[in-house]
Amino acid sequence: MKYDCMIVGGGLSGLALSILMARAQKKVLLIEKKKYPAHKVCGEYISNESRAFLIKLGIVPEQWHLPEINQLVFSDQRGRLIREQLDSGGFGIRRYALDEALFQIARKEGVDIRTSTTCLGYEKNLQGFKLLTNAGDFEGRILCGAFGRYAFGNFNKGQTGGENWVGVKYHLRGAFAADTIGLHLFEGGYCGMSKVDDEQYCLCYLVKAEMLKKYKGQISLLESEVLQKNPRLSEIWKEGQKVYEDPLTISNVTFYAKQAVADDVFYLGDSAGSIAPLTGNGMSNALRSAAILEPLLNKVLNEEYSLAKAAKVYAQEWNHQMGQRIRAGRWIQYFFCQAALTPFFFFVVRNFSIVRRMIIRMTHGNAF
Numbered sequence: 272m273k274y275d276c277m278i279v280g281g282g283l284s285g286l287a288l289s290i291l292m293a294r295a296q297k298k299v300l301l302i303e304k305k306k307y308p309a310h311k312v313c314g315e316y317i318s319n320e321s322r323a324f325l326i327k328l329g330i331v332p333e334q335w336h337l338p339e340i341n342q343l344v345f346s347d348q349r350g351r352l353i354r355e356q357l358d359s360g361g362f363g364i365r366r367y368a369l370d371e372a373l374f375q376i377a378r379k380e381g382v383d384i385r386t387s388t389t390c391l392g393y394e395k396n397l398q399g400f401k402l403l404t405n406a407g408d409f410e411g412r413i414l415c416g417a418f419g420r421y422a423f424g425n426f427n428k429g430q431t432g433g434e435n436w437v438g439v440k441y442h443l444r445g446a447f448a449a450d451t452i453g454l455h456l457f458e459g460g461y462c463g464m465s466k467v468d469d470e471q472y473c474l475c476y477l478v479k480a481e482m483l484k485k486y487k488g489q490i491s492l493l494e495s496e497v498l499q500k501n502p503r504l505s506e507i508w509k510e511g512q513k514v515y516e517d518p519l520t521i522s523n524v525t526f527y528a529k530q531a532v533a534d535d536v537f538y539l540g541d542s543a544g545s546i547a548p549l550t551g552n553g554m555s556n557a558l559r560s561a562a563i564l565e566p567l568l569n570k571v572l573n574e575e576y577s578l579a580k581a582a583k584v585y586a587q588e589w590n591h592q593m594g595q596r597i598r599a600g601r602w603i604q605y606f607f608c609q610a611a612l613t614p615f616f617f618f619v620v621r622n623f624s625i626v627r628r629m630i631i632r633m634t635h636g637n638a639f
């Protein structure tokens with residue numbers, strides 16, 4: 272079977288694009304190496320800029336009784352607090368539940384989803400692309416990379432860069448504020464916590480790989496010796512009951528803008544560039560890239576646009592809407608995690624609400 276559109280990766284961006292393309296009556300193949308449902312290292316806070324888009328896809332936050340989050344507390348390594356109202360706000364949902372729900376919607380819409388199938392690379396031919404997987408090859412006209420942050424095969428070829436981080440996540444239960452996202456600094460990283468569905472809280476932190484190495488890769492030692500030096504984090508560790516004992520971890524996390532289109536392949540979400548979680552919004556960026564790309568791909572398939580024109584428009588739009596945010600996020604993360612700069616930066620952010628508002632504006636977009 273020849274597909275109109277082949278998508279590699281069934282996270283938020285891949286699933287969202289597949290649903291939209293299938294609704295436009297296109298033959299869509301989605302390759303996902305894992306099975307649903309699955310946990311993912313993610314802070315699980317979604318800003319409201321994606322609310323309308325998620326509803327369009329079929330996820331209605333109100334029906335899920337998701338916690339509405341409109342307050343931010345931010346602490347430095349000594350536990351000093353900054354509080355800020357999050358005007359646009361957001362909500363929390365476990366990726367375990369969200370990705371599974373989108374997967375079910377995509378299946379109902381007729382997307383051909385191959386789970387437990389790993390893509391290895393692709394070849395170009397006159398008709399489009401041949402996708403190479405561990406379960407055989409597939410042919411299609413358009414190819415999209417939505418496989419997240421890790422490049423492989425000839426996808427994202429030659430694009431590397433940035434400092435290495437490690438991500439760690441737990442789910443907790445406890446008596447914490449339901450309307451608040453907490454962001455807490457510690458030496459070499461930061462930790463976020465906010466409420467999600469099922470009366471759970473997501474606790475997720477990023478630490479520089481070199482810092483974890485100092486503690487011989489022992490996460491529990493790092494947590495007791497470094498994270499819990501921040502009194503706010505120490506309280507969370509004391510009060511929270513872990514839903515599962517061992518954390519979920521990922522390594523080799525980097526933050527830099529890649530290319531939205533290369534070699535006629537369209538990239539979405541983290542495959543095109545990931546934003547520092549300190550500033551939130553990776554999930555919204557992933558969903559937004561699908562929202563931008565879908566009408567362009569349909570124009571190509573309906574012979575209104577050439578592939579080159581769609582590529583040009585997508586790259587421009589992506590850069591305009593996401594590129595600047597990713598760069599801003601990387602700098603903000605740098606200032607907050609650089610021992611010599613953090614006290615000064617924290618002082619400025621604490622004392623000047625205009626700076627706080629500017630940071631929020633620079634890293635968030637309009638509703639779509």
Ligand SMILES: Cc1cc2nc3c(=O)[nH]c(=O)nc-3n(C[C@H](O)[C@H](O)[C@H](O)COP(=O)(O)OP(=O)(O)OC[C@H]3O[C@@H](n4cnc5c(N)ncnc54)[C@H](O)[C@@H]3O)c2cc1C
Binds near residue numbers: 284418419553
């Ligand atoms: C520590 C941390 C905290 C974060 N917190 C937040 C937050 O609170 N809010 C927020 O908005 N964002 C947050 N993010 C960012 C957010 O998780 C990502 O931006 C978002 O998941 C990107 O979606 P995606 O569709 O691009 O990729 P993903 O959701 O990562 O999906 C990619 C999919 O591709 C599949 N895949 C990969 N390789 C292959 C292959 N070879 N073959 C087949 N399938 C493959 C993977 O299994 C995966 O399912 C956080 C990120 C980190 C690291």
